[in-house]
Amino acid sequence: MKRNQSKITVLFAAFCLSLMLCSFASSSENPAVAAPETTEEAKPKLTVSLELGEVTYKHYCTPCHGMKGNGNGFNAGSLLVKPANHTDAKFMSARNDAKLFDTINLGGVEVAKSTLMPPWGVNLGDEKIKSVVLYLRELCQCKAAKNW
Amino acid sequence: MKLSFKDTKLLLICSAALLVLTVLMFLFEFETTRPWKGIQRDFVEIDKQVTEEALAKTQALPDSAAKTEEIKRLTKHSNELDSYMPTIRQTWLTHFDTADRCTTCHLGIEAPQFANAEQPFTTHPGDHIASDRHSIDTFGCVICHEGQPVGLTVDEAHGHIHHNWMTPLLAGKRAESSCEACHAMGSDIAKDAILPDAPSFTAGRTLYLETNCLGCHVAKGYERDAGIGPTLTKLSTKADPSWTLSWIKKPTDFLAKTAMPDFELEDEKITAITAYLHSLSKIESSSSKARKNIGNSDAIERGKASLTDLGCLGCHTEDGKDTGFGPDLKRVAEKTTPEWLLAWIEDPKKYWPATNMPDLRVPEGEAQDLVAYLSTLKSNEVSVTEPSMDKELIEKGMLLTKDTGCTGCHSIADFGLGYNAPAHDGIGQKRVDELVFADTKIHHTLADWLQLKVRSPRSFNTEDMPTLMPNFGLSEEEAEDMLTFLLSIRDRENIPAEFVKVLETPGTAKTMGEILIQENNCTGCHKIKGEGGTVGPDLSFQGQRINPKWMTDFLMAPTKIRPEGIEPTRMPTFNFTEEEASTLSAYFADQSKVSYPYYKPAKKEFAAADREKAWKIYFQTFSCQACHAWNGEGGIVGPDQSDLAKRLRADWVKKYLADPQKFIADVQMPNFEMYPDELEILTDLIMSFNEIPAPVWEQIKKRWDDEELAKQAAAMSAQ
Numbered sequence: 001m002k003r004n005q006s007k008i009t010v011l012f013a014a015f016c017l018s019l020m021l022c023s024f025a026s027s028s029e030n031p032a033v034a035a036p037e038t039t040e041e042a043k044p045k046l047t048v049s050l051e052l053g054e055v056t057y058k059h060y061c062t063p064c065h066g067m068k069g070n071g072n073g074f075n076a077g078s079l080l081v082k083p084a085n086h087t088d089a090k091f092m093s094a095r096n097d098a099k100l101f102d103t104i105n106l107g108g109v110e111v112a113k114s115t116l117m118p119p120w121g122v123n124l125g126d127e128k129i130k131s132v133v134l135y136l137r138e139l140c141q142c143k144a145a146k147n148w
Numbered sequence: 149m150k151l152s153f154k155d156t157k158l159l160l161i162c163s164a165a166l167l168v169l170t171v172l173m174f175l176f177e178f179e180t181t182r183p184w185k186g187i188q189r190d191f192v193e194i195d196k197q198v199t200e201e202a203l204a205k206t207q208a209l210p211d212s213a214a215k216t217e218e219i220k221r222l223t224k225h226s227n228e229l230d231s232y233m234p235t236i237r238q239t240w241l242t243h244f245d246t247a248d249r250c251t252t253c254h255l256g257i258e259a260p261q262f263a264n265a266e267q268p269f270t271t272h273p274g275d276h277i278a279s280d281r282h283s284i285d286t287f288g289c290v291i292c293h294e295g296q297p298v299g300l301t302v303d304e305a306h307g308h309i310h311h312n313w314m315t316p317l318l319a320g321k322r323a324e325s326s327c328e329a330c331h332a333m334g335s336d337i338a339k340d341a342i343l344p345d346a347p348s349f350t351a352g353r354t355l356y357l358e359t360n361c362l363g364c365h366v367a368k369g370y371e372r373d374a375g376i377g378p379t380l381t382k383l384s385t386k387a388d389p390s391w392t393l394s395w396i397k398k399p400t401d402f403l404a405k406t407a408m409p410d411f412e413l414e415d416e417k418i419t420a421i422t423a424y425l426h427s428l429s430k431i432e433s434s435s436s437k438a439r440k441n442i443g444n445s446d447a448i449e450r451g452k453a454s455l456t457d458l459g460c461l462g463c464h465t466e467d468g469k470d471t472g473f474g475p476d477l478k479r480v481a482e483k484t485t486p487e488w489l490l491a492w493i494e495d496p497k498k499y500w501p502a503t504n505m506p507d508l509r510v511p512e513g514e515a516q517d518l519v520a521y522l523s524t525l526k527s528n529e530v531s532v533t534e535p536s537m538d539k540e541l542i543e544k545g546m547l548l549t550k551d552t553g554c555t556g557c558h559s560i561a562d563f564g565l566g567y568n569a570p571a572h573d574g575i576g577q578k579r580v581d582e583l584v585f586a587d588t589k590i591h592h593t594l595a596d597w598l599q600l601k602v603r604s605p606r607s608f609n610t611e612d613m614p615t616l617m618p619n620f621g622l623s624e625e626e627a628e629d630m631l632t633f634l635l636s637i638r639d640r641e642n643i644p645a646e647f648v649k650v651l652e653t654p655g656t657a658k659t660m661g662e663i664l665i666q667e668n669n670c671t672g673c674h675k676i677k678g679e680g681g682t683v684g685p686d687l688s689f690q691g692q693r694i695n696p697k698w699m700t701d702f703l704m705a706p707t708k709i710r711p712e713g714i715e716p717t718r719m720p721t722f723n724f725t726e727e728e729a730s731t732l733s734a735y736f737a738d739q740s741k742v743s744y745p746y747y748k749p750a751k752k753e754f755a756a757a758d759r760e761k762a763w764k765i766y767f768q769t770f771s772c773q774a775c776h777a778w779n780g781e782g783g784i785v786g787p788d789q790s791d792l793a794k795r796l797r798a799d800w801v802k803k804y805l806a807d808p809q810k811f812i813a814d815v816q817m818p819n820f821e822m823y824p825d826e827l828e829i830l831t832d833l834i835m836s837f838n839e840i841p842a843p844v845w846e847q848i849k850k851r852w853d854d855e856e857l858a859k860q861a862a863a864m865s866a867q
Binding site: 059081 | 713769774777809818
C-alpha cells in the first residue's frame with residue numbers, strides 16, 4: 001500500500017512538473033512580438049456601384065488625380081510624371097475597362113506606365129476597383145471600345 | 149370563611165403548578181411559531197416542488213448511468229425534506245470573528261435552481277458567491293451586506309427601521325459600497341476606470357468626481373480639483389450682465405448638461421452677485437482684428453469647415469444637445485463676443501489657466517474665420533447692458549458670492565478656491581441620531597437621508613439650519629449610484645490583510661496614463677483600445693509603433709506629421725509637463741507590452757550591393773518618393789521620412805510595410821506585397837535616413853529621377 005502511494009506521488013509530481021513546463025513554454029513567448037490585430041470582423045460583401053466608386057476614388061485617388069479627376073491633385077506637383085487626366089475622353093476611351101482595372105489593381109508598372117502609380121489591388125479588392133472603373137467612365141463621360 | 153394553613157398551602161401549590169403550566173405552554177407556543185421556523189417550512193414546500201419537477205424532467209431523459217444516479221440523489225433529497233426539522237443555520241466567520249445566520253432564512257442563496265424563487269429564497273445574482281473569490285463560508289453575507297447577522301427576525305437581521313442598527317442591510321447594488329473595504333478603488337484611479345463587478349459604485353464615483361463635490365466638501369484620499377468652472381475675475385470681457393443673470397437663474401436652460409448646479413437663489417440675490425462679478429473687470433473695446441470676417445459668408449463657410457478639420461468637434465457639440473466634453477456651441481454667440489472668442493481660440497490658458505481646452509495653434513486668418521462662423525451661432529439677439537455701478541449692491545454681491553459657495557468651482561478675485569461644506573469622511577457610517585430629518589416623511593435611515601439629500605438638498609432645511617447646497621439635478625438612478633459611492637466612505641478596520649486586493653494599482657503607468665487620457669479627453673479624437681473618436685489616428689498600438697523618447701517630446705510640443713491634404717487636423721498643444729508626457733509614453737508602452745523607457749534600435753551595416761538594391765526598391769520598384777517627402781521636398785500624401793527613424797520603431801516599420809491596412813483600415817498607403825528580403829532592406833534603408841546628408845540624398849534622387857525620365861521618354865517614342 002505504502003509503495004503504491006509513493007508511486008502515485010511520483011506520478012503526480014511528474015504531472016505537475018510537465019504542467020509547469022507547459023505554462024513556462026507558453027509564457028516565454030514574447031508578447032511584444034505579437035502583432036496588434038485590428039479586429040477581424042466579418043467583412044460585408046460589397047456590391048459594385050457608382051457610389052462606392054466615387055467614395056473610393058475620392059479617398060484613394062484624388063491626392064494625385066485631383067477632386068475633379070483632371071490630374072491636378074495636391075500631390076501632383078511633387079510627381080515627376082504628371083498623373084493621368086481622367087476627364088480626357090480621348091485618352092480614356094483608348095483604354096478598355098480591363099486595362100483600367102489592371103492599372104488600378106497592379107499599378108503603372110504592369111501596364112508599361114510609371115511606377116509612380118502604385119498597385120491598389122490588396123487595399124481595395126475587386127468590387128471597389130470595378131466600382132472605381134465605373135466612376136472613371138462617369139468622369140470622362142466616355143465608353144471604351146471594348147468591354148470585359 | 150377562614151382559610152386554614154393547609155388550604156393556603158394547597159392553593160399555593162395549585163397556583164404555582166398552573167403558573168408553571170402556563171409558562172410552559174407559552175414557551176411551547178413561542179418555540180413552534182418562531183418566524184424563521186415558518187420560513188424554513190415554506191422553503192421545504194418550495195424545495196419539494198422544485199425537486200419533484202427536477203425528478204420528472206430527469207425521468208424523461210434517455211436511460212444512462214448518470215440518469216439513475218441523479219434520480220437516486222433527488223429521491224434521497226425528497227425523503228430528507230419529509231423528515232426535515234427546522235434548525236438555525238450559523239456560520240462562524242473565523243477571519244472576522246463574527247457569526248452569520250443569514251442562511252437560516254436565505255436558504256436558496258447558493259443553489260441555482262432557486263433563481264426564480266421569491267425572497268428570501270432566491271439565488272444570489274451573478275457569480276459573486278458561486279466563484280471562490282467571495283466564498284460564503286469565508287465571508288458569510290454580513291461582510292458585504294452588513295445588517296445584524298445574528299438576528300432571527302427580518303427586522304432584527306436587516307437592522308431596519310424600528311431598530312436603527314448602526315449598520316443596516318445593504319441590499320441589491322448598495323452592497324457594492326462594501327467592495328471598497330478590501331479593494332481600494334479610490335482616488336488614484338482614473339475617473340472612467342471600469343470595475344465591471346461594481347457598476348453602481350463606479351458610476352457613483354465618476355459622478356462624485358465629475359460633479360465636483362470635492363469643490364465644497366473634502367474626503368480623505370481625494371484632492372480638490374483646480375476649479376472645474378472658469379475663472380470669473382474677467383467675466384465682463386467675456387459675457388454680458390444680462391446673460392450672467394439668466395445663467396445663474398437656470399444654467400440648464402442654456403447648456404443642457406452643464407456641471408453648474410441650480411442654486412435656487414432669489415432674483416435680488418442673483419442681481420447682486422451679477423453686479424459684483426461684473427464689477428471685477430471692464431468690457432473689452434471692439435476690435436477690428438476680431439471682427440474682420442464677421443458677416444463674410446465665405447469666411448463663415450471656411451470657419452464651419454475649420455471647426456470640423458481642426459477637430460473641435462472631438463470635444464464640443466453644436467447640435468444643442470451638449471453631450472460633449474466641452475460646452476455645446478449652438479448658442480455660443482449669445483454668451484460671448486467676437487473679441488473674447490478670438491483671444492480664447494488663440495490662447496485659452498491666458499483667460500483660464502486651468503482650462504482643459506488645448507492650444508490648437510490656429511493661424512490668425514483661420515481663427516478669424518472661426519470667429520466669423522461661431523458668431524453666427526445664436527438663436528436670440530444679444531442684448532447689451534452696462535454693468536451696475538451701485539456700490540452697495542456690489543458689496544452685497546461680494547458677500548453673497550463668498551457665502552453661496554461659488555468659490556467651490558470658480559476662482560474669483562482674491563477668494564481662494566474651495567468652500568467649507570461638511571467633510572465626507574465617514575459619511576457612510578454616520579449615525580442616524582446625528583442626522584436632521586426636519587419634517588420630511590422618509591424612513592429614518594442613513595440611506596434614505598442621503599438619497600433625498602443628493603436629489604433635493606434643501607429638503608432638511610430648518611430655520612436654524614439652512615443648507616446652501618445647490619441642486620445638481622440628479623436622476624433617481626444617478627442618486628442611487630451616488631448613494632452607493634457615499635456609503636462606501638466608511639472606516640472598516642477589521643479586514644485581514646490577506647483579503648485586501650487592490651483591483652487597479654494606483655500610481656502605475658496604466659492608472660496614471662488613464663487619468664491623463666481622461667482629464668484631457670484624448671478619446672474625443674483618438675481611438676484607444678477600440679473606443680473613441682476618429683479625428684486623430686488610432687492610438688491602440690502606439691507603444692509598439694513609436695519611439696518613447698519621440699513621443700514624450702511630441703506630447704510636450706506637438707508638430708504636424710501628416711501633410712495638410714490628407715490630414716487637415718493637427719494635434720493641439722496641451723502644455724503637458726515632461727512628467728505628464730513621459731507618463732503617457734509609459735502608458736502606451738505598457739499597453740503594448742514593450743520596454744520603457746529604453747529603446748535602442750539595432751544598428752545595421754549595409755553591404756554596398758544591398759544599399760544599391762534598397763535604393764532601387766525605394767525609388768523605382770515602389771516609388772516611395774511619389775507620396776513621401778524627404779526634408780520637406782517631395783510627395784505630400786504620407787509623412788516626411790527624413791526623421792522617421794526617430795519617431796518609429798524599426799520592427800513596427802517592417803510590420804507596417806508588410807500590411808499597412810492591418811493597422812489603419814482605410815489607409816492611403818498601398819500594400820505592395822513586398823518580398824521578405826525587400827521588406828528587410830527597405831526598412832533598414834528608411835531607418836537610416838536621418839544619417840544621410842542632404843547633398844548625398846539629392847545626388848541619389850537625381851540619379852533615379854533621370855532614369856525614370858529616360859524610361860518615360862523611351863516609352864513615348866516607342867508609341
